[in-house]
Amino acid sequence: MNHPSLIEAVLVTVVLTNLQLLGSSRLKICIHMVGLQGIVAGLLPVLLDHEANPLRAWLLVVGSVAIKGIVFPKLLLRVLRDAGVCREVEPFVGYILSLLAAVSALMFSLWMGSTLVLPQAPVGTTLMAPVGFTTILVGLLVIITRRKAISQVIGYVVVENGIYIFGVALVGGVPMLVELGVLMDAFVAVFLMGIAVYKISREFDHIDVDRLNRMQG
Amino acid sequence: MIFLLFGCGWIVLCGFAALLPLLPSRWSGTIAVVGIVGGSMLGLPSAVSKVLGGTPELASMVWSIPGGTLSVALDALSGFFLVPIYLVCTLAAFYGLEYLRSSPRGNSLGVFWCSYNLLMVSMIVVILAKNGILFLLAWETMALTSFFLVTFENERPEVQAAGWIYLVATHLGTAFLLVLFLFLGEAAGSYDFDRFPPVVQFLPSGGLFLLALVGFGTKAGFVPFHVWLPEAHPAAPSHVSAVMSGLMIKTGIYGLVRIVTLLGPPSTWWGVLLVGLGVSSGILGVLFALAQHDLKRLLAYHSVENIGIILTGLGLGLLGLSLHLPALAALGFAGGLLHVLNHALFKSLLFLSAGAVAHATGTRELDQLGGLAKRMPVTCFFFLIGAAAISGLPPLNGFISEFLIYLGAFSTVTAHSALVALGPALVAVAGLALIGGFAAACFTKAFGIVFLGEPRDPHTPEGHEPGALMLVPMGILALSCVVIGIFPAGLLPAMETVVASFTLQTKDDLSVILQETVEPLLILSLAALLFLSLAGGFVVLRRRLLRRRPVEETVTWDCGYAQPTPRMQYTASSFAQPFVARFAIFLRTRHLGGLPKGFFPRMASLSTKTPDVFRQSLYAPLFLGIEKGLHYLQVLQRGRVQVYVLYIVLALVALLTWTRK
Amino acid sequence: MDATALLAPLAALVLAPLFLGIINRTKAFFAGRHGQPLFQLYFDLQKLLGKGATYSRTSTWIVRGGPIIGLAALMVVVLLVPLGGLSGLVRFPGDLLLFAYLLSMARFFTVLAALDVGSSFEGMGASREVFFSTLTEPTLMLSLAVLAHQSHSLSLSSALGAVTVTSWLQHGTSLVLVFVALLVVCLAENARIPIDDPNTHLELTMIHEVMVLDHGGPDLAFILYGSALKLWIFASLVVGLVLPVRTGVAFLDLGSMLLGMGLLAIVLGCIESTMARLRLLRVPNLLVGATTLATLALVLAVR
Numbered sequence A: 001m002n003h004p005s006l007i008e009a010v011l012v013t014v015v016l017t018n019l020q021l022l023g024s025s026r027l028k029i030c031i032h033m034v035g036l037q038g039i040v041a042g043l044l045p046v047l048l049d050h051e052a053n054p055l056r057a058w059l060l061v062v063g064s065v066a067i068k069g070i071v072f073p074k075l076l077l078r079v080l081r082d083a084g085v086c087r088e089v090e091p092f093v094g095y096i097l098s099l100l101a102a103v104s105a106l107m108f109s110l111w112m113g114s115t116l117v118l119p120q121a122p123v124g125t126t127l128m129a130p131v132g133f134t135t136i137l138v139g140l141l142v143i144i145t146r147r148k149a150i151s152q153v154i155g156y157v158v159v160e161n162g163i164y165i166f167g168v169a170l171v172g173g174v175p176m177l178v179e180l181g182v183l184m185d186a187f188v189a190v191f192l193m194g195i196a197v198y199k200i201s202r203e204f205d206h207i208d209v210d211r212l213n214r215m216q217g
Numbered sequence B: 001m002i003f004l005l006f007g008c009g010w011i012v013l014c015g016f017a018a019l020l021p022l023l024p025s026r027w028s029g030t031i032a033v034v035g036i037v038g039g040s041m042l043g044l045p046s047a048v049s050k051v052l053g054g055t056p057e058l059a060s061m062v063w064s065i066p067g068g069t070l071s072v073a074l075d076a077l078s079g080f081f082l083v084p085i086y087l088v089c090t091l092a093a094f095y096g097l098e099y100l101r102s103s104p105r106g107n108s109l110g111v112f113w114c115s116y117n118l119l120m121v122s123m124i125v126v127i128l129a130k131n132g133i134l135f136l137l138a139w140e141t142m143a144l145t146s147f148f149l150v151t152f153e154n155e156r157p158e159v160q161a162a163g164w165i166y167l168v169a170t171h172l173g174t175a176f177l178l179v180l181f182l183f184l185g186e187a188a189g190s191y192d193f194d195r196f197p198p199v200v201q202f203l204p205s206g207g208l209f210l211l212a213l214v215g216f217g218t219k220a221g222f223v224p225f226h227v228w229l230p231e232a233h234p235a236a237p238s239h240v241s242a243v244m245s246g247l248m249i250k251t252g253i254y255g256l257v258r259i260v261t262l263l264g265p266p267s268t269w270w271g272v273l274l275v276g277l278g279v280s281s282g283i284l285g286v287l288f289a290l291a292q293h294d295l296k297r298l299l300a301y302h303s304v305e306n307i308g309i310i311l312t313g314l315g316l317g318l319l320g321l322s323l324h325l326p327a328l329a330a331l332g333f334a335g336g337l338l339h340v341l342n343h344a345l346f347k348s349l350l351f352l353s354a355g356a357v358a359h360a361t362g363t364r365e366l367d368q369l370g371g372l373a374k375r376m377p378v379t380c381f382f383f384l385i386g387a388a389a390i391s392g393l394p395p396l397n398g399f400i401s402e403f404l405i406y407l408g409a410f411s412t413v414t415a416h417s418a419l420v421a422l423g424p425a426l427v428a429v430a431g432l433a434l435i436g437g438f439a440a441a442c443f444t445k446a447f448g449i450v451f452l453g454e455p456r457d458p459h460t461p462e463g464h465e466p467g468a469l470m471l472v473p474m475g476i477l478a479l480s481c482v483v484i485g486i487f488p489a490g491l492l493p494a495m496e497t498v499v500a501s502f503t504l505q506t507k508d509d510l511s512v513i514l515q516e517t518v519e520p521l522l523i524l525s526l527a528a529l530l531f532l533s534l535a536g537g538f539v540v541l542r543r544r545l546l547r548r549r550p551v552e553e554t555v556t557w558d559c560g561y562a563q564p565t566p567r568m569q570y571t572a573s574s575f576a577q578p579f580v581a582r583f584a585i586f587l588r589t590r591h592l593g594g595l596p597k598g599f600f601p602r603m604a605s606l607s608t609k610t611p612d613v614f615r616q617s618l619y620a621p622l623f624l625g626i627e628k629g630l631h632y633l634q635v636l637q638r639g640r641v642q643v644y645v646l647y648i649v650l651a652l653v654a655l656l657t658w659t660r661k
Numbered sequence C: 001m002d003a004t005a006l007l008a009p010l011a012a013l014v015l016a017p018l019f020l021g022i023i024n025r026t027k028a029f030f031a032g033r034h035g036q037p038l039f040q041l042y043f044d045l046q047k048l049l050g051k052g053a054t055y056s057r058t059s060t061w062i063v064r065g066g067p068i069i070g071l072a073a074l075m076v077v078v079l080l081v082p083l084g085g086l087s088g089l090v091r092f093p094g095d096l097l098l099f100a101y102l103l104s105m106a107r108f109f110t111v112l113a114a115l116d117v118g119s120s121f122e123g124m125g126a127s128r129e130v131f132f133s134t135l136t137e138p139t140l141m142l143s144l145a146v147l148a149h150q151s152h153s154l155s156l157s158s159a160l161g162a163v164t165v166t167s168w169l170q171h172g173t174s175l176v177l178v179f180v181a182l183l184v185v186c187l188a189e190n191a192r193i194p195i196d197d198p199n200t201h202l203e204l205t206m207i208h209e210v211m212v213l214d215h216g217g218p219d220l221a222f223i224l225y226g227s228a229l230k231l232w233i234f235a236s237l238v239v240g241l242v243l244p245v246r247t248g249v250a251f252l253d254l255g256s257m258l259l260g261m262g263l264l265a266i267v268l269g270c271i272e273s274t275m276a277r278l279r280l281l282r283v284p285n286l287l288v289g290a291t292t293l294a295t296l297a298l299v300l301a302v303r
Helices: A004-023 A027-042 A044-048 A054-083 A095-115 A128-145 A149-171 A176-204 A209-215 B002-017 B025-051 B076-099 B106-128 B132-153 B157-188 B205-220 B229-235 B238-262 B268-290 B295-323 B326-361 B377-390 B397-414 B419-451 B468-486 B488-503 B507-546 B572-582 B613-636 B641-658 C003-031 C040-049 C061-080 C095-116 C120-151 C156-161 C165-189 C217-242 C250-274 C280-302
Strands: B057-061 B070-074 B551-554 B590-593 B606-609 C053-056
Touching: A004 A027, A004 A044, A004 A095, A004 A128, A004 A149, A004 C165, A004 C280, A027 A044, A027 A054, A027 A149, A044 A054, A044 A149, A054 A149, A095 A128, A095 B419, A095 C280, A128 A149, A149 A176, B002 B025, B002 B106, B025 B070, B025 B076, B025 B106, B025 B488, B070 B076, B070 B106, B070 B132, B076 B106, B076 B238, B076 B326, B076 B468, B076 B488, B106 B132, B106 B238, B132 B157, B132 B229, B132 B238, B157 B205, B157 B229, B157 B238, B205 B238, B205 B268, B229 B238, B229 B295, B238 B295, B238 B326, B238 B488, B268 B295, B268 B419, B268 B572, B295 B326, B295 B397, B295 B419, B295 B488, B326 B377, B326 B397, B326 B419, B326 B468, B326 B488, B326 B507, B377 B397, B377 B419, B377 B468, B377 C095, B397 B419, B397 B468, B397 B488, B397 B507, B397 C095, B397 C120, B419 B572, B419 C095, B419 C120, B419 C280, B468 B488, B468 B507, B488 B507, B507 C061, B507 C095, B507 C217, B572 B606, B572 C120, C003 C040, C003 C061, C003 C217, C003 C250, C040 C217, C053 C061, C053 C217, C061 C095, C061 C217, C095 C120, C095 C156, C095 C217, C120 C156, C120 C165, C120 C280, C156 C217, C165 C217, C165 C280, C217 C250
Parallel strands: B551 C053
Antiparallel strands: B057 B070, B590 B606
């Protein structure tokens, strides 16, 4: 089931979700985008048809789609509702500039993809490693440029998606242990941050991260 | 060639004659112009003949200065740069005769005209020189004479400041050139251009390229070396701005092209770097232009933009040379160089007509002007042609050169070239499209605010049409913009000769590529003629339709809310506000004043000011740092002669020991 | 030159006002009204051409010349534009540049004509128009670059003529992105919802319509016909891209393209009925978003 055009469509969808994520001020949309990204990226291992054991690939797909496509968004939406925020107001870097930065990140990743020597020839299309890398950069960009704690969590999940795509590109089916480890990390982190955000917003009536540094002694 | 040199001598002679102490000051201009006209008539034919394919000529003389011969040469490239110099300098000189007539400082006109003639000759010699030392001498003369011209109205403090900035910038640039020529001359044992080796010890040719880029770039004025441009151009009298912006900064481009051809086959990164610099220069230049309120300052920033377009073309050309893509090389160079000519024409046209506005109204502030189309209809028409040409609109000349650059860039797209050529080419395409949009925005602002609507400030004089001496030069420039725009195919053979003269490509290769563009250019002419006849047809149609019907004049309707007053009009700042607000991160516009407060607000005011970011946050801190560092050297300054002599002795001994073996 | 080359420009010149009629009827349907006749714009043009004119005392020849120059430029553009497989009347390598720059010239003079009457409303519209169109310019150029890349050609007619079912199957993703980008450009350049709403009662929020407030009589007729042509031009690019019918039989091609144009008009009508106009401050985000889509399409194409 190796479909280059399907893989391409998936990767383009990932890039588009990245763009929407950066260009939108509504946190709800951002969360939906992250979920969508998790789902389509999760499908990659079966599309690649790389593994000898299709069952393993399907397992991986079911696992990551369930966690990143369903559990994370549910959790985040719930935090959103409890914390009572719905918009990212005044990010440090404007939306247009973020979009342009994302395009530059894509260019940079493509350039890197053409020059970087990887330990193993990437599988799938040549676009995979660059898109994975772009997604990582976009996630970091979200973490850097946004104020709300919940955006930071979203950025963190995006980074995880990027690592996942990059990993799939690098070794076909990711060694399950590695992927599960990363997934667990992300899961625990999102869970903890979700609780923390909730608590903070209850204590301080806001979840702006840049005001948290007042707590340092 | 010999006529051309005689012509130069005649211009200089008349320039000095204008200085004669007993001469009534109003004669000095006439004498200088006589010199310029004579020199141009002697020089222009040979320059043109070289562009049309005449054999290159070389003249050299033994020179008492060590380091080579006094040699000059005239080939197609030199000829191509000389044509606009002769043309625009002559036209600007006639314009200057009337422009300076009302100048209060009648006495120093002699000095002014002498400097003007020397500037013209030094530019010609820069273009002709085939020897490093002669080149640098002419280069310095050019810098000094233009400094005198910039500071002509030196009773105004801002003019003095601008003059100093210009002087410092141009000398820093020259310092880089000096190092470059020392390297090359040291390796060759001679300062003659044709003996310069492509590689020298200690420094790869890339290093030489960078030296040339900084040195010539400071004169050409692309980002980030542009800081002197927006200061010097507004300070100078308008026809001097025209000459400086239209011609003098092009000597930087000429020098870059000339030196790069000496450095052997170009590396790929040179072209990529030039495209990057060109596109960023274009975008930043036009963005800063949008935020300006001073008409001439706005035009000065547009020079930064247009140098960016030229540089983009040259960069694509270099890229094509290094990657052996003949179409990219030929069209990139042809477009870039043609833009040199086109920019010389429309930018001097714009500066001259802006000068006419400033001359008539006494201000260059956009927000104090307005409604001049009725007072100065002819100037308005010429400015409109210049504005449309600089925005790259068909059927005018600016479109033609951008068209060629686009064709070059797109040639990599249709040929599916490797990413290393395709990437920069696509950046150039997107950049040019964006620059075109910005430029159109900026010139609808400049033209619309200055000439349309009602006068915005009742204290500004009403304005009047300038005399024939100012109008005719503008008319000739406008006409040449239109002619090149409508009949571009005629220029192709000339461009072919020029590009072939320095790319060392066989002329057949070039002919094939440029022949392919003949057809599109001919169709462009047809389209232009069709457009003009359609427009003419509609004019007739409209006149027939309205002949027996009521045509009234009344106040502006404005949706019938309130009778409009001049104060309600959009201003330059408000027109540019969307751009300024969106690109605030680059522009750093300062807002003075603010929103009115409270229920019964008192007088409120708002003004914006956009200083140059590079000057504010790059050069100013840099020079401050250097100044601080230099304070430490004060310990050496003892103020006693004995100590200074001791320094001399020590330096002498040290140098002798160093050069001993 | 064969006679089929005349089909595309003729269709544009004759049918352009009808396109607007279909959009308006669709909108009326959504609003539950009967709506104006399909041929309303033709009647309007006839009426306006028969009227006198009133000019502002502030204005100069620019306000009289602007509509004429704009219409002349657009009519030259019409000759370049293909209708799907039907080539334009004039085609040469590089005509897509002439296309883009003639459009920008038409805009240049419309904006100047708006500034000529010295009214604050029209200045506002002019300022917004140049800002938004600056942002659409790179999108248009990059989208055309994708088409040029796939067809190995710099002519609009060959570039669109080369869009076939096979190219959709091979480069579908990239073409979808180009389609979306071009659709946004089409909406933005023609002052349609969600970028601009010509039917609002509030001049403060208009862009294109507010620029032509002070025009009347034959001048307004020129402007209205010009905008209809411009909408047709962009729509035919979009339809030519999404409808890869290239039978080679002129009348089959023409029929399918006209059908496609009708469908697009209905789609535009639906978009305008179901979406609200974006806040002005949000419009640049949409336009830059379209630019990033075009860039992405290009990246996919040239990779």
